[in-house]
Amino acid sequence: MEMQELKTLLSELVQIRSDGQNEAAVCDRIEACFTGLPVEVRRYPHGPGRDSMVITLPGRDRSRALCLVGHLDTVPVPDAPLWQRDPFGGAFDGAYLHGRGAVDMKGGAAAMVAAALAFLREGVLPPLDLRLCFTADEETSGMGVCLLRDEGAFAGAVAAVICEPTGLRPGSCEKGCLWLEVEALGLSSHGSRPELGVNAIDGVTAFAAGLHAALDSGETHPLLGRTTVSLTTLSGGVKTNVIPDAASATLDIRTLPGLKSGDVLARADQVVRALEAQQPGLKLSLRVQNDRPSVAADPDSPFALAVGEALAACGLPGGEKGLYFYTDASQFIPQTGLPFVILGPGDDALCHKRDERVSLEEVAAAADCYRALIASL
Numbered sequence: 001m002e003m004q005e006l007k008t009l010l011s012e013l014v015q016i017r018s019d020g021q022n023e024a025a026v027c028d029r030i031e032a033c034f035t036g037l038p039v040e041v042r043r044y045p046h047g048p049g050r051d052s053m054v055i056t057l058p059g060r061d062r063s064r065a066l067c068l069v070g071h072l073d074t075v076p077v078p079d080a081p082l083w084q085r086d087p088f089g090g091a092f093d094g095a096y097l098h099g100r101g102a103v104d105m106k107g108g109a110a111a112m113v114a115a116a117l118a119f120l121r122e123g124v125l126p127p128l129d130l131r132l133c134f135t136a137d138e139e140t141s142g143m144g145v146c147l148l149r150d151e152g153a154f155a156g157a158v159a160a161v162i163c164e165p166t167g168l169r170p171g172s173c174e175k176g177c178l179w180l181e182v183e184a185l186g187l188s189s190h191g192s193r194p195e196l197g198v199n200a201i202d203g204v205t206a207f208a209a210g211l212h213a214a215l216d217s218g219e220t221h222p223l224l225g226r227t228t229v230s231l232t233t234l235s236g237g238v239k240t241n242v243i244p245d246a247a248s249a250t251l252d253i254r255t256l257p258g259l260k261s262g263d264v265l266a267r268a269d270q271v272v273r274a275l276e277a278q279q280p281g282l283k284l285s286l287r288v289q290n291d292r293p294s295v296a297a298d299p300d301s302p303f304a305l306a307v308g309e310a311l312a313a314c315g316l317p318g319g320e321k322g323l324y325f326y327t328d329a330s331q332f333i334p335q336t337g338l339p340f341v342i343l344g345p346g347d348d349a350l351c352h353k354r355d356e357r358v359s360l361e362e363v364a365a366a367a368d369c370y371r372a373l374i375a376s377l
Contacts, residue, residue, distance in 0.1 A: 001114040001367070007097065007360055009033065009113065011090030013106040014099035023072040023136040023144075024051035026106075030134060031055070033113050037120050044147050050136050052144035054153050057116050057130040065129035066374055067153070067160040067338075069145070069328050070109040071138030074101035075352050084355050096357040103346035107358040107366075108163030109134065111345055114367035115374065126374050128158065138328050141290075145328040154336050158377065159303045161370065162329045163344040165351065165358070168316050168366060170307050171342030174323035174330065175224050176255035176294030178264055181248065182207050184236075185283040188245035197243035198281040201236040204249040207284060210271040211251065215264065221256045223322025228254045250289065254324065257296040261288075292330035295340070303339035310373035314365060323348065343369070 001009070009029075016025045024045075031041055034055060044052040052072075059065075077087045077100050085091045087100040097107070112132050119126050133153055135144030154160070164171070184204045189197030212229040220226055229251055236247025253264060265288070272284045297304060299320060311318045323342055333340055345362040 001117055003360065003364060006110060006114055006364060006367075007092055010097050010102070010106060010110040010360070010363060011092060013110060014090040014097065014101055015088055017088050018072055019074045019076040019100065020137075020140065022049050024049050026072040027051045027053040027134060030109065030113055033117065034120075039116075039120070044144070044151065046136055046143055046147065052136045052148055053134045054148065055116070055132040055134075057119060057126060059126040059128040059130060061128050063156060065131050065157045066377055067131045067133050067157045068112045068115070068163055068370060069133045069135065069160055070105055070112055070163040071135045071144065071328060072109065073137055073139050074104065075139050079354055082354060087356075092360065095359060095361070097360055098355070098357045100356055102356050102358040103165045103348070104351040104356070105164050105344060105346070107346050107363045108165065108344035111363050111366035111370060112163055114364070115370035118367070118371050119374075127377055129156075130374055131157070135328055142292075142328065142331045145331045149332040149335060154332055154338065157336070157338055159339040160329070160333070161373070162327050162340060162342045163366070164323070164327045164342050165344050165346030165348045166321050166323070166342055167347055168311070168343065168345060168362060168369065169319050169321040170304070170311065171321045171323050172299050172304070173223055173257060173296035174294060174326055174342065176259070176261065176330065177290060177292040177326045178253040178255065178261050178288065179290035180251045180253060180268065181287045181289055182251065183248045183285045183287075184246065186243075186245045187281050189243045191241035191243060194243050197245070198279060200244045200247035200282075201234070203275065203279065203282045203284060204234065204236070204247045205231070206275055207271055208249065208251055210275065211268055214267040214271055215253070219256060221322065223320065224256055224324065227256050227259060255294055257294045259294070261291050261293065292326040293334050295329050295333045297340050301339050304341065306376050307341045307343065307373060310369050310376060313372050314369045316365065316369060325351070
């Protein structure tokens, strides 16, 4: 794609508001790029306005495929008046394309399209099938990638590239994510007589502290740091002078490779039992809101070496990277065992932040890198 065409595509993708809705319109815009070209398009509807999509560019060897994976949804914009530019304006300042989703991850989606069009417009068949897998709902439940997985979109694939923002450094691993809700029931009493009640808020905060201690093994991963437990919401109480008899909280737990959610939940149950034994009358219950396992690739695999060679061929420095956040990889890599890399344009520090932006040059460089990697397989 010419730079102007790439800018127009990315700007128009950002202008389509897809914060938990309307991914079908993003699919429409992407599909239009391939009108009249020899590709296979399959849409996966999830409900009104919500589609995922796979566009397949046939290769010379149709028994193999490389999957490029990118999500079409974004997080909401609760602070639009505070942005320097319209978050859905798709403005370009000569270097950066601005707006919600520019980094996370419509920049990566545009690079996927540009890489495929490069083969098609030059009339060159890639050595294997190229599947562009565009998913809905990555920011919430991952229903898009789960449906693609269950419908066989990754069958016959030799590897996958998850085109999330990494500053074009190869991401070889990502933390797991477990969102845990804890509810506490206690006993109310007058605020002046706390000994006559059972404070439910104390119960949930004690649980959070206990779980943090139970998971703090001291282990540090060279790319991902430590397992973390963060108390992110807390609700309870009716009045200042009433000991609360009910409370709830949520915890965001980010795990290192090797620590499974079942292990976390087993330790959480141990903390619950210990607290209930220490405080008669306290009842704690747990509910999992989100469960994404950590994933890690073999940095010495043939595919990882091919990624490094493609980066070098494009003049990019490489340098292995770990991701603290989860991606669609968590919903299909454990089931398929595919070699993978997380590699895309943009600074992940700008994800979900005000004044999100991505370098157009970096989006173009991502497309060149994807094309070089595809050609090498």
